Amino acid sequence: xxEELGMTVKKSEKFMDWYYEVLQKAEVVDIRFKxxxxxxxxxxxxxxxxxxxRLFAEELDAKGHLPVMFPIIIPESNLKTEEEHIKxxxxxxxxxxxxxxxxxxxxxxxxxxxxxxxxxxYSLWLxxxxxxxxxxYQSGRVWRYETKMTRPxxxxxxxxxxxxxxxxxxxxxxxKQIEQDMDIFKKIVxxxxxxxxxxIKRTQWDKFPGAEDTYAFETVMPDGKVLQIGTTxxxxxxxAKVFDVKYLDEDGKKKYVYQxxxxxxxxxxxxxxxxxxxxxxxxxxxxxIAPVQVVxxxxxxxxxxxxxxxxxxxxxxxxxxxxxxxxxxYREQYTPGFKFHEWELKGVPVRIEIGPKDIEKGVVTxxxxxxxxxxxxxxxxxxxxxLEVMDSISAQxxxxxxxRMKIEDAKDLKELKEDLKKGGFVRIExxxxxxxxxxxxxxxxxEVRGTLFGNETKAKGKxxxxxxxxxxxxxxxxxx
Amino acid sequence: xxEELGMTVKKSEKFMDWYYEVLQKAEVVDIRFKxxxxxxxxxxxxxxxxxxxRLFAEELDAKGHLPVMFPIIIPESNLKTEEEHIKxxxxxxxxxxxxxxxxxxxxxxxxxxxxxxxxxxYSLWLxxxxxxxxxxYQSGRVWRYETKMTRPxxxxxxxxxxxxxxxxxxxxxxxKQIEQDMDIFKKIVxxxxxxxxxxIKRTQWDKFPGAEDTYAFETVMPDGKVLQIGTTxxxxxxxAKVFDVKYLDEDGKKKYVYQxxxxxxxxxxxxxxxxxxxxxxxxxxxxxIAPVQVVxxxxxxxxxxxxxxxxxxxxxxxxxxxxxxxxxxYREQYTPGFKFHEWELKGVPVRIEIGPKDIEKGVVTxxxxxxxxxxxxxxxxxxxxxLEVMDSISAQxxxxxxxRMKIEDAKDLKELKEDLKKGGFVRIExxxxxxxxxxxxxxxxxEVRGTLFGNETKAKGKxxxxxxxxxxxxxxxxxx
Numbered sequence: 001x002x003e004e005l006g007m008t009v010k011k012s013e014k015f016m017d018w019y020y021e022v023l024q025k026a027e028v029v030d031i032r033f034k035x036x037x038x039x040x041x042x043x044x045x046x047x048x049x050x051x052x053x054r055l056f057a058e059e060l061d062a063k064g065h066l067p068v069m070f071p072i073i074i075p076e077s078n079l080k081t082e083e084e085h086i087k088x089x090x091x092x093x094x095x096x097x098x099x100x101x102x103x104x105x106x107x108x109x110x111x112x113x114x115x116x117x118x119x120x121x122y123s124l125w126l127x128x129x130x131x132x133x134x135x136x137y138q139s140g141r142v143w144r145y146e147t148k149m150t151r152p153x154x155x156x157x158x159x160x161x162x163x164x165x166x167x168x169x170x171x172x173x174x175x176k177q178i179e180q181d182m183d184i185f186k187k188i189v190x191x192x193x194x195x196x197x198x199x200i201k202r203t204q205w206d207k208f209p210g211a212e213d214t215y216a217f218e219t220v221m222p223d224g225k226v227l228q229i230g231t232t233x234x235x236x237x238x239x240a241k242v243f244d245v246k247y248l249d250e251d252g253k254k255k256y257v258y259q260x261x262x263x264x265x266x267x268x269x270x271x272x273x274x275x276x277x278x279x280x281x282x283x284x285x286x287x288x289i290a291p292v293q294v295v296x297x298x299x300x301x302x303x304x305x306x307x308x309x310x311x312x313x314x315x316x317x318x319x320x321x322x323x324x325x326x327x328x329x330y331r332e333q334y335t336p337g338f339k340f341h342e343w344e345l346k347g348v349p350v351r352i353e354i355g356p357k358d359i360e361k362g363v364v365t366x367x368x369x370x371x372x373x374x375x376x377x378x379x380x381x382x383x384x385x386x387l388e389v390m391d392s393i394s395a396q397x398x399x400x401x402x403x404r405m406k407i408e409d410a411k412d413l414k415e416l417k418e419d420l421k422k423g424g425f426v427r428i429e430x431x432x433x434x435x436x437x438x439x440x441x442x443x444x445x446x447e448v449r450g451t452l453f454g455n456e457t458k459a460k461g462k463x464x465x466x467x468x469x470x471x472x473x474x475x476x477x478x479x480x
Numbered sequence: 481x482x483e484e485l486g487m488t489v490k491k492s493e494k495f496m497d498w499y500y501e502v503l504q505k506a507e508v509v510d511i512r513f514k515x516x517x518x519x520x521x522x523x524x525x526x527x528x529x530x531x532x533x534r535l536f537a538e539e540l541d542a543k544g545h546l547p548v549m550f551p552i553i554i555p556e557s558n559l560k561t562e563e564e565h566i567k568x569x570x571x572x573x574x575x576x577x578x579x580x581x582x583x584x585x586x587x588x589x590x591x592x593x594x595x596x597x598x599x600x601x602y603s604l605w606l607x608x609x610x611x612x613x614x615x616x617y618q619s620g621r622v623w624r625y626e627t628k629m630t631r632p633x634x635x636x637x638x639x640x641x642x643x644x645x646x647x648x649x650x651x652x653x654x655x656k657q658i659e660q661d662m663d664i665f666k667k668i669v670x671x672x673x674x675x676x677x678x679x680i681k682r683t684q685w686d687k688f689p690g691a692e693d694t695y696a697f698e699t700v701m702p703d704g705k706v707l708q709i710g711t712t713x714x715x716x717x718x719x720a721k722v723f724d725v726k727y728l729d730e731d732g733k734k735k736y737v738y739q740x741x742x743x744x745x746x747x748x749x750x751x752x753x754x755x756x757x758x759x760x761x762x763x764x765x766x767x768x769i770a771p772v773q774v775v776x777x778x779x780x781x782x783x784x785x786x787x788x789x790x791x792x793x794x795x796x797x798x799x800x801x802x803x804x805x806x807x808x809x810y811r812e813q814y815t816p817g818f819k820f821h822e823w824e825l826k827g828v829p830v831r832i833e834i835g836p837k838d839i840e841k842g843v844v845t846x847x848x849x850x851x852x853x854x855x856x857x858x859x860x861x862x863x864x865x866x867l868e869v870m871d872s873i874s875a876q877x878x879x880x881x882x883x884r885m886k887i888e889d890a891k892d893l894k895e896l897k898e899d900l901k902k903g904g905f906v907r908i909e910x911x912x913x914x915x916x917x918x919x920x921x922x923x924x925x926x927e928v929r930g931t932l933f934g935n936e937t938k939a940k941g942k943x944x945x946x947x948x949x950x951x952x953x954x955x956x957x958x959x960x
Contacts, residue, residue: 030604034600072638090580091581
């Protein structure tokens with residue numbers, strides 16, 4: 001693979017060549033399934049996703065969300081109940097019209113998202129204020145008929161996500177929930193996936209169909225483009241009113257709930273992990289979610305084999321007992337060099353090499369995936385060194401990713417265009433007008449993505465795009 | 481709920497009343513979703529399924545199967561490639577014909593099973609004999625347009641399962657795999673779900689469309705009916721030939737693989753667990769898969785509350801540390817009696833009661849869910865007693881379920897009809913003719929399900945149904 005790709009290449013074309021190559025060689029995704037935008041997830045992807053989803057499920061459970069599973073189909077009449085919602089999704093929905101040789105009485109949508117599947121049930125379930133807050137989540141797939149060019153993991157027609165759907169008494173609870181959604185993202189995506197993000201409050205013309213407000217979690221890719229990897233929506237009472245989700249309050253009155261929904265995108269985050277952490281040797285999977293954190297490669301000649309394999313087996317057993325996800329590559333048909341290459345390609349964070357000389361000295365050799373630095377450590381201190389190296393890799397991955405999140409400030413159109421060339425976010429003062437943003441997008445391809453959540457600064461001067469009086473400080477970037 | 485239901489009721493109607501009641505009250509499934517045969521899985525179901533699927537995934541991983549995820553759609557031309565396969569599934573397939581306002585160029589089936597999605601990729605992946613055996617699995621949902629009356633969990637139109645798809649060099653490997661599939665079923669379904677089963681080789685007219693042979697895992701429900709909870713198929717080289725799945729062998733020749741596929745039905749097994757283990761108080765979830773294995777209910781009055789809650793918290797912490805799935809019911813608004821009732825309904829295997837007198841004596845009270853027997857044990861021996869009680873519950877559930885698996889032998893039609901009234905399997909000598917079995921089914925509703933795998937005894941006398949010369953020993957039962 002090309003040198004240092006995934007770290008320094010900023011030009012989209014070359015970067016995408018690297019991306020497709022690593023997806024195939026590291027057994028992440030196969031794009032040859034005979035339907036555009038529908039990909040086959042290979043073992044490296046599925047095992048990593050299992051760890052990613054375990055972290056989300058544990059965290060959502062801990063925060064009082066309860067797991068449910070809704071059907072993947074939505075009857076047409078449900079989907080059409082909320083007017084803005086169906087308007088927003090109409091062009092993106094796959095329709096099931098027949099079963100066997102029969103035409104269905106009512107056609108079904110393959111769910112593009114689950115509000116209209118779930119809230120009619122919420123209306124049946126919710127009776128009393130004692131049931132609030134009501135917080136359910138599900139993990140699964142959704143389908144959107146993407147009309148732009150599809151891309152594996154980044155813009156497919158079928159993708160995996162979590163979706164949580166909460167109901168509350170007040171709009172104060174809504175904001176608290178949105179803050180908690182952000183905290184979950186920080187804990188998992190930032191700390192465990194080593195992916196930094198900004199939380200952007202979307203413009204009014206670019207929010208989730210049917211929402212009062214949409215907040216997007218966005219990161220910056222190695223080619224400088226911005227990728228949305230999750231969203232959380234303030235639904236207000238809009239859906240509650242059309243789906244009749246109300247409760248009997250303490251004062252004896254029936255009231256509509258306030259709702260939020262939150263959608264961490266597992267498929268897109270896996271794509272971000274591949275792109276942001278990978279390098280010229282292949283994937284680098286963050287230790288917290290690596291399906292194999294440590295691989296042991298035995299190095300022997302004919303007459304040292306028994307001794308080396310015995311020691312390798314001992315190390316495997318003792319590390320597994322200490323809850324490392326560890327594997328031993330005992331395959332006889334391959335050389336150590338071949339094995340090093342393969343495990344580097346698949347992004348295993350740490351490799352242990354063990355040979356007769358190591359055994360003699362009572363040491364093992366550990367090699368970290370990111371810098372490929374090689375150190376010898378005393379066998380009895382192996383565990384603490386592995387933990388240290390894994391922590392150091394996580395910190396290093398996050399640091400490198402953070403370097404792309406630097407935000408430039410632009411005063412006028414010329415500066416804005418110059419800064420956008422460097423990639424990532426550019427902060428400007430903005431008039432707040434849809435027309436201004438649309439014209440800018442048509443000219444440059446870059447979008448006014450919104451304002452920063454929780455830290456909205458007042459604008460004092462002029463809009464960097466049109467020069468009119470500015471209303472807010474906004475973030476601009478070219479999207480995926 | 482009616483007394484002792486789920487243990488003694490054999491009449492279908494009354495049994496089904498109990499079933500629907502417990503599904504709703506114990507928060508297993510809600511059947512009010514606005515599409516027939518599509519149900520909403522509630523937290524009790526999802527948490528139990530999580531444990532069930534964890535056991536299967538661990539076991540499949542350990543046996544060298546690798547996880548993948550295929551799209552849920554299958555282009556029509558794929559599905560039609562194997563002639564018998566499409567003939568068998570044509571009437572059961574949901575069709576996606578449109579996306580947005582556009583008619584699709586080729587329509588997609590919602591997968592009823594994944595052979596025709598997966599094997600075109602196997603054809604691309606497989607090159608050399610060194611890649612064999614090739615063993616992949618996925619966990620997810622499939623859809624079948626069931627035309628009989630639908631039933632939640634037992635006969636829905638959307639259900640969860642695992643499917644493994646293996647490719648081998650020889651047909652000897654196929655039989656070994658099928659034996660391993662049975663061993664996995666024994667280990668998980670028998671030992672952990674406490675569900676006994678027979679493995680029946682299906683008749684030639686009742687096998688999986690496109691298979692050489694089908695083996696079904698079948699259990700007996702409390703109403704005496706037989707329920708298929710999984711299958712494994714010997715596909716021979718039929719699919720390999722139409723999907724061109726071949727490899728270069730050591731001798732330099734290209735050869736077609738032999739294939740198997742295996743489908744443990746998670747949805748149906750959950751239904752079996754509800755029906756077979758449940759009783760008049762609600763669910764009983766086997767300890768190995770209970771999302772909550774032990775619930776602690778504190779019992780206090782105003783002035784003992786602090787002391788009791790402190791002890792309850794200590795117990796929670798120490799049991800969680802020892803890897804019990806444990807919960808503490810600290811809700812103030814409910815009485816202990818209300819809590820007992822609720823946790824019994826939800827099938828938690830063991831309850832701990834802790835009150836001031838227990839603390840004084842240094843004991844805790846344990847109540848097992850099945851017999852509701854109450855014992856006091858010294859606090860320092862709590863862990864070992866809990867393990868003992870959970871083992872005893874598992875053994876007891878399996879024992880009770882096994883009592884329904886007793887097989888009657890019938891010599892002639894009169895005996896057969898009499899024995900069928902008792903429910904479960906009846907063993908007969910059988911002529912092996914489809915017409916004879918079909919006529920019997922039309923008359924009685926019961927089916928000749930097939931012969932016993934691995935222990936096929938030769939028939940010596942006459943067919944119990946038609947009186948002609950018998951060819952095999954077959955098992956008869958009324959199916960779900």
